[in-house]
Amino acid sequence: MLHIQENISLKPYNSFGIDVKANYFAEIFSEADLAALYHNEITQAQKNLIIGGGSNVLFTQDYNGLVIKISIKGIESRADGKNILVTAGAGEIWNDFVSYCVENNYAGVENLSLIPGTVGASPIQNIGAYGVELKDVFESCSAFEIKTGKIKTFNFNDCHFGYRESVFKGELKGQYIITSVTFHLASEPQINTSYGAIEAELQNRGVETPTIADVSSAVAHIRVSKLPDPSTIGNAGSFFKNPVIEKYEFAAIVAKHPDVVHYPTADDKIKLAAGWLIEQCGYKGKIEGNTGTWKNQALVLVNHGGATGTEVYNFSAQIIDSVKSTFGVTLEREVNIL
Numbered sequence: 001m002l003h004i005q006e007n008i009s010l011k012p013y014n015s016f017g018i019d020v021k022a023n024y025f026a027e028i029f030s031e032a033d034l035a036a037l038y039h040n041e042i043t044q045a046q047k048n049l050i051i052g053g054g055s056n057v058l059f060t061q062d063y064n065g066l067v068i069k070i071s072i073k074g075i076e077s078r079a080d081g082k083n084i085l086v087t088a089g090a091g092e093i094w095n096d097f098v099s100y101c102v103e104n105n106y107a108g109v110e111n112l113s114l115i116p117g118t119v120g121a122s123p124i125q126n127i128g129a130y131g132v133e134l135k136d137v138f139e140s141c142s143a144f145e146i147k148t149g150k151i152k153t154f155n156f157n158d159c160h161f162g163y164r165e166s167v168f169k170g171e172l173k174g175q176y177i178i179t180s181v182t183f184h185l186a187s188e189p190q191i192n193t194s195y196g197a198i199e200a201e202l203q204n205r206g207v208e209t210p211t212i213a214d215v216s217s218a219v220a221h222i223r224v225s226k227l228p229d230p231s232t233i234g235n236a237g238s239f240f241k242n243p244v245i246e247k248y249e250f251a252a253i254v255a256k257h258p259d260v261v262h263y264p265t266a267d268d269k270i271k272l273a274a275g276w277l278i279e280q281c282g283y284k285g286k287i288e289g290n291t292g293t294w295k296n297q298a299l300v301l302v303n304h305g306g307a308t309g310t311e312v313y314n315f316s317a318q319i320i321d322s323v324k325s326t327f328g329v330t331l332e333r334e335v336n337i338l
Contacts, residue, residue: 090120
């Protein structure tokens with residue numbers, strides 16, 4: 001049954017652990033709950049914020065409105081030839097979903113192991129890691145249209161996926177709430193170990209012919225070794241996007257910095273490693289007040305305890321300025337600032 005709470009601390013609902021409050025808070029367990037919520041007078045009178053795992057947001061102040069946490073659960077799968085279609089509720093923890101797929105030998109998301117957040121956020125952000133993006137396995141999603149209260153299905157072309165982008169972050173931002181996502185996975189895996197340190201980790205383990213479980217385990221190990229656990233130290237994973245630049249811009253940078261870490265993109269541009277850029281500016285493991293960058297990965301900003309969102313934001317601005325002055329590249333925050 002729908003229950004709207006008042007004056008609720010959001011500290012348990014954001015992975016940075018920022019202690020701010022919301023005027024109103026509601027947790028949603030079904031599409032029927034959403035329909036009831038948007039017929040409610042409180043909802044209609046307030047601005048709304050939708051959250052899943054709260055792993056991609058930085059609160060810099062109290063939220064003067066209604067925070068809606070999506071907790072719709074459930075995973076179902078069905079075979080379609082060699083393809084496996086798996087539908088998961090938007091409130092499923094992303095890594096729980098990945099584990100379900102790996103355990104059932106449904107291939108395609110193993111490289112996305114241990115990414116924080118929920119299934120519902122995955123197409124919004126077009127999450128990606130180790131050479132795989134959400135768009136590579138996306139079939140469709142169901143979404144609640146706030147204006148009409150109707151459920152609409154979005155297919156691949158509808159979503160306009162880009163690097164950490166989708167239609168839900170662009171022209172349709174704030175108009176829909178994703179309730180479930182369907183993925184097209186494979187019963188016969190195409191193992192992808194070419195990106196990052198996966199191959200090296202598998203070699204260290206003596207694995208010559210890896211399964212998707214091997215890849216998932218290797219990716220999880222690499223992530224744990226580099227990234228802090230939000231349950232022990234507040235963070236939102238990668239705080240900045242890896243910048244994508246034109247080749248002529250890259251030529252100017254590599255002339256001055258020949259060891260710059262970079263990757264070619266499918267559209268003939270160059271992706272730079274934001275963590276490397278930040279590290280070269282002296283920020284890896286730097287602590288300033290209650291915030292700083294993680295000791296093993298400069299791309300991650302952390303809350304060492306008691307940091308305010310404004311403190312974290314201001315520190316990120318210092319990093320942006322430093323990278324800009326050193327490399328001529330403007331970093332873009334991946335985390336939503338509120």
